[in-house]
Amino acid sequence: MLQFVMLLLLLPNSLDAHFPKPCTTDEALNTKTCCPEWEGSPCGVRAGRGECDSYNKIQTTDYIDYRENWPFHFYDSLCRCHGNFDGFDCGLCKHGFKGHHCNITHTTERKEIHSLTEEEKTKFFNYLEYSKTNISSKYSILTSNDTSKESTLKFINASLYDVYIWMHYYAAKPLKGTGRNVAHEGPAFPFWHRMFLLFFEREVREMTSDDSFFIPYWNWTKSDHCDICNNDYFGESDATGLISPQSQFSKWKPICDKDNNSLGIICIQDLKENSILRNPGGDPTSNTLPTSSDVQKTIEVSEYDVREYNKSVKHSFRNILEGYDVPQDFRQLNSAMHNLVHDYFNGTMSDVITAVNDTSQLCRQDFRRVDGCPSRCYIPRKQRYHS
Numbered sequence: 001m002l003q004f005v006m007l008l009l010l011l012p013n014s015l016d017a018h019f020p021k022p023c024t025t026d027e028a029l030n031t032k033t034c035c036p037e038w039e040g041s042p043c044g045v046r047a048g049r050g051e052c053d054s055y056n057k058i059q060t061t062d063y064i065d066y067r068e069n070w071p072f073h074f075y076d077s078l079c080r081c082h083g084n085f086d087g088f089d090c091g092l093c094k095h096g097f098k099g100h101h102c103n104i105t106h107t108t109e110r111k112e113i114h115s116l117t118e119e120e121k122t123k124f125f126n127y128l129e130y131s132k133t134n135i136s137s138k139y140s141i142l143t144s145n146d147t148s149k150e151s152t153l154k155f156i157n158a159s160l161y162d163v164y165i166w167m168h169y170y171a172a173k174p175l176k177g178t179g180r181n182v183a184h185e186g187p188a189f190p191f192w193h194r195m196f197l198l199f200f201e202r203e204v205r206e207m208t209s210d211d212s213f214f215i216p217y218w219n220w221t222k223s224d225h226c227d228i229c230n231n232d233y234f235g236e237s238d239a240t241g242l243i244s245p246q247s248q249f250s251k252w253k254p255i256c257d258k259d260n261n262s263l264g265i266i267c268i269q270d271l272k273e274n275s276i277l278r279n280p281g282g283d284p285t286s287n288t289l290p291t292s293s294d295v296q297k298t299i300e301v302s303e304y305d306v307r308e309y310n311k312s313v314k315h316s317f318r319n320i321l322e323g324y325d326v327p328q329d330f331r332q333l334n335s336a337m338h339n340l341v342h343d344y345f346n347g348t349m350s351d352v353i354t355a356v357n358d359t360s361q362l363c364r365q366d367f368r369r370v371d372g373c374p375s376r377c378y379i380p381r382k383q384r385y386h387s
Contacts, residue, residue, distance in 0.1 A: 018167055018199075020088040023075065024140050024155040033077040036089040043079035043090045050081035050090030065176035066147060095198045098211055106211065113216040113228060113363050120216075127204055127213060128359060129248055132161040138203075141166040160207060162255045164200045165356045169256040171196075172353040184352060185311045187304075189322050197362070218363035220341060221292040226280040226360075234360040241277035241347050252276055254348060254357035276358050277347035285334050286343035294327070298337060 023034035035052035038044035042052045054077045066073035081090040084102035093102035116124065140155040141163055147153065158166065171183040171192065183192045197215060205211045218228055230236045235247025243250040254274050281287040301317040311324040319325045323339030335343050341364055342350055349358040356362075 018088075018163060019074075019140050019142055019155060020138060021140050023088070029074065031077075032075050034071070034075040034088065035077055035079050038089040038091040043081070044085070048082065049085040050079045052077055053080040064148075065178075067170070067182070068175060092202065092206070095202065108212075108214045110214055111216050113218050113233065114222075116216055123210075123213070124216065125248065127208055127210075128161070128362075131164075131200075131204055131207065132159050132252060134159055134207075136160045136163055139163045142170075158255070160200075160203055161359075164196075164203075165255055165354070167196065167199070168356040169353055180310070184322065185324070187309050187318060189318055200362075215362055218360070220289045220364065221295055224289065226289075226345070228360055228363065229278065229280050234358075235278075237278045237280075237347075239279075241279040241282075242275055243278060249276060249359055252357075252359065254354060256354050256357070278349065278358060278360075279346040280344055282346040283343065283350075286340060286346070288331060288333075288340075289344055290337050290340055294337060297327070 020034065020036060022028065022036035028034060033052070035042040038049060039047060041047070043050035045051050055072070056076075071078070079088060079090050081087070084094045084097045086092045086094040086102075093099070093106075096106055098104050098106040111120070113121075135157045136159055139158070139160070141158045143154050143156060144152045168183065172181050174181050180186065182188065183196075201213065201215050205213045220226075228234050231244055231246045235243040235249045237243050254276060257274075298317065298320050301315065301320055303316055305318040306313050306316045311319060311322070313319050314325055316325065321337055323335045323337040323342075326333050326336045333340060339352075342352055342355060345358065345360070347358070349355040349361055349364075
């Protein structure tokens, strides 16, 4: 697993775990080249933004699941972007910068969702709806019943929000033969999710031409119940867990299914007959949210992580934050912090792999970025940040 984390850190900054549409053509896949043009030249080379670079495969141990050798199963030539340029074609700016030359610092003040003005709240939910209901012009998602067989690979169109769901699903599914995954249960947990949210935030800004867009956070320590599970925010739910028809999210459909097939990427259109389910607090084993005391005790832990860097370790900030090192107190919890919030929602969000189908996950994760992680994670506890 540590080898895989190092592999991700050594990759060029131009290709995260997604598939740009120009890189899903037969030509791109046959030549194993993902160097799309930006303004008439590959990787914007004529504008000095980047260049198409060939990479020798970074050798890992023998692997069964091709995700362990990402992205070299598909590509060995990728864009390497210069300076503050970023993106699969070097057409974007790195997080924290904007402008044609990506030399202007971009600072955003992130707000708690209840403190949004009506205008900000309306814009946030309108942009979410747009991101779910409009096909992405930039990305496709991969589906396959068995990714070890090239003949089963299929790229399909998806909305930006569905690409976002797929990215989490793709990284959170256990790697074949290990039981571990990339996004959880290890040192990469907070860092991976930070970049995951920043990806979506930047793509919404690009899609809407509005660089003021930000994802608000939900401070779940301020209430003993889900105070965003109402029709003013993410929709109330009935006794069956279905979201109220008065909420826009009652029409949202999940795209990735819970499954135990590590080599299958099961994100198919048929699943759109399903619905998002939510019954917060309905499970008596997880009918509470973490408290401000839980958060304070977490950020006071001095060791970021400890060997064996997994979900079994004790006295690890990362593992306490993730919720596997559970406090022994009167609540008799089965999970804590991040995991407890998943379990509390008692529905779609309770399956970590496919949780992002429930949109309230956006703001739940964002609180972990703002207040749930100390400076040693480079995630600022202040609300002002470069994005």
